Every structure is written in C-alpha cells, then in structure tokens.
Amino acid sequence: MDKEQAKFILQSFRPDGADAAAADFADALRLATEDRELGEWLADERAADAAFAAALAEVEIPEELRQHILAVMRGEKPGDPSIDEAMDDFLISAMGEVQPPAGLRDQILVAMNMESRQGEQGATKGKPSNIVTPSASQASWQGSWFSAWAKVATIAAAVALGALLAFQLTSDDSPDRLFASHEVQQEAGRLLNAGFELDVKGSDPESINTWLINHELPTPSNIPERLRKMKSLGCKEMVLPGDKKASLVCFRQDDGGTLHLIIVKNAYISDRDLPALGEVKKRDCYHCRATNWNVARWQDRENTFILLAKREPSQKDELLRFF
Secondary structure, eight states, X not given: OOHHHHHHHHTTOOTXXXXXXXXXHHHHXXXXXXXXXXXXXXXXXXXXXXXXXXXXXXXXXXXXXXXXXXHHHTTOOXXXXXXXXXXXXXXXXXXXTOOOOTTHHHHHHHHHHHHHHHHHHHHHTTSOXXXXXXXXXXXXXXXXXXXXXXXXXXXXXXHHHHHHHXXXXXXXXXXXXXXXXXXXXXXXXXXXXXXXXXXXXXXXXXXXXXXHHHTTOOOOOSOOHHHHTSEEEEEEEEEETTTEEEEEEEEEOTTSOEEEEEEEEGXXXXXXXXOOXXXXXXXXXXXXXXXXXXXXXXXXXXXXXXXXXXXXXXXXGGGGGGO
16 A cells, blocks of 8 residues: 555544544554654645534534424425525625535546556456455455545535535526516515615506506505505616516505515516415515515515515514414
C-alpha cells in the first residue's frame, strides 16, 4: 500500500474509530504513523471533519420541520408552504456555493486505478476480470472505497445540480413560465414591503373594476362578502417576471390596517389544488416568513386570489374571519 492508496482509504475513516480494526484501515493507519507527511495530512483531515461536523451542529432547524416531514409521510398537504420556500432558498443558496475540490480529478484516477488492479488480480487467478470474489479484508476495503467514492460522486452531483438550479433561476423571464401561487405572493410581498403608488385611488368599486377591465386585468369578482363590504383604497397593475400582469386591490380595515388582494389569471398559475372560496379552512391561512405577511388563498375557474395582511405570526388565522 502506497501513500495515495492510504489517503484514499483514510478519507472514509469514521471519527469514532470504528474502522480501526479493519485490515485495510489498520494498514493505512500504520503507514500514517510511520510516514510523517501522511500523518500530518491525516491530522488535518480529521480536524477538517471535526470542523465540518461542528458547523452542521450549528445549523438552525425550523421548528415546524418535524411536523412538516411527518405530514408529508402521511400524504397530507403541508399547512405552511413557506417551509418549502425556506428549504428551497436554503438549498439553492447552498448549491450555489459548491465548488469541486482541487483534488477531485486525482481521487477519481486513484479509484479507477485501484479497481483496475483488483480486476487484474482476479484475472491472474483464472477468474474473469470483471468478477471479483472478495475476502473479508477486501470486502472491508471495498466498503471504505465505496464510502470515499460516494463522497466524490456526491460532490460531483451537487455541482451538476447547482448548475441546473442556476440555469433555472436565470430563466425566470420565459413567456411560457407558470408561477406557483406562493411565488406570486412573494413578488407581491416584495412590492408591498418596498412601498408603491396606487394606479387608481378611491373607494368606488365600479371605478376600480372599470379600470381593471380596460387594462385587461382580472377583477375582484369572487371575494368574501365581508371583504366586498369593506372600503376600497384603490388598485394597481402588478407586473410579474415574463411581463405577466396581475391585479392588486387594497382595502381599509376598521382598525386602520390594510388588506391587499392579488388576483392573477389561472393561465399563469401552476397550482391546481387551491380551495374554492367557500372551502377555505384554517390550514389554508398561514404566515409567510419570506415576506412577513399573513396569507389566505383560493381559486375559481378563471383566477387565483391571494389575500395578504400585515400581522404577527401568532395572529395568522385572523384572515379566516373574512370567510
């Protein structure tokens, strides 16, 4: 066993020392004690593993994640889509930072050489080169080889996935693109948080509907009765990526707060499982952590409706009183 083989095997050495008794690990460890350069490399490798484990331990896990996973395992629809959004954002951000390690090519070549040697040994003993019957020691080594190779393959796959995600994220302006309703909601949240001017101001519903129709925008035709009776503040044309249009209609609450209703044509929306107006339940109202707005959504045959209110997360059900 040379130093490169020893490094390859020791890369998958478990921190708890459970592999120390395996023959190939034992040989590699013995070589590390005899070769100063290899020993220093192993110390650095173990330190890097410890630092990585410590970094993982500091990752904050969302409180709702366990309930979310259990709900999915039961085949239920998650109650809070913002969990998916947060996890997607985290994954996309993490994949964007993945870079192939400098030694990736060398590790792949070492792995290929080792496999080739095993095949040659099998052929020398009268066995077909593509069939190797491993001894207990060889089986242990193959386990370590597989573990190390899995690390390399995972990194390569992560790089490929990161490239795919990057491509998808830069293709948002396609005219054929469909939006998930929570994407429209987040676009609206960014607009509302940044501040905006209404295109039409006033409390006359007829004037608002006429302006929306004249601009080929969907109207608030299928909304809760309590919302219909509230005082309107006005409306605005909202532009989504790909130059797709949606309507934003604002209402004044009795306590001085504002309700924002986004209406977008179903032709632009990928969701087909949102409740009808009369079917909205508590599980359909949630607090979006990405935009800090409370949200309720429903759908009819033509349009998707997203109702937003700026409230504390503990009051995320308060939108239910309008249904």
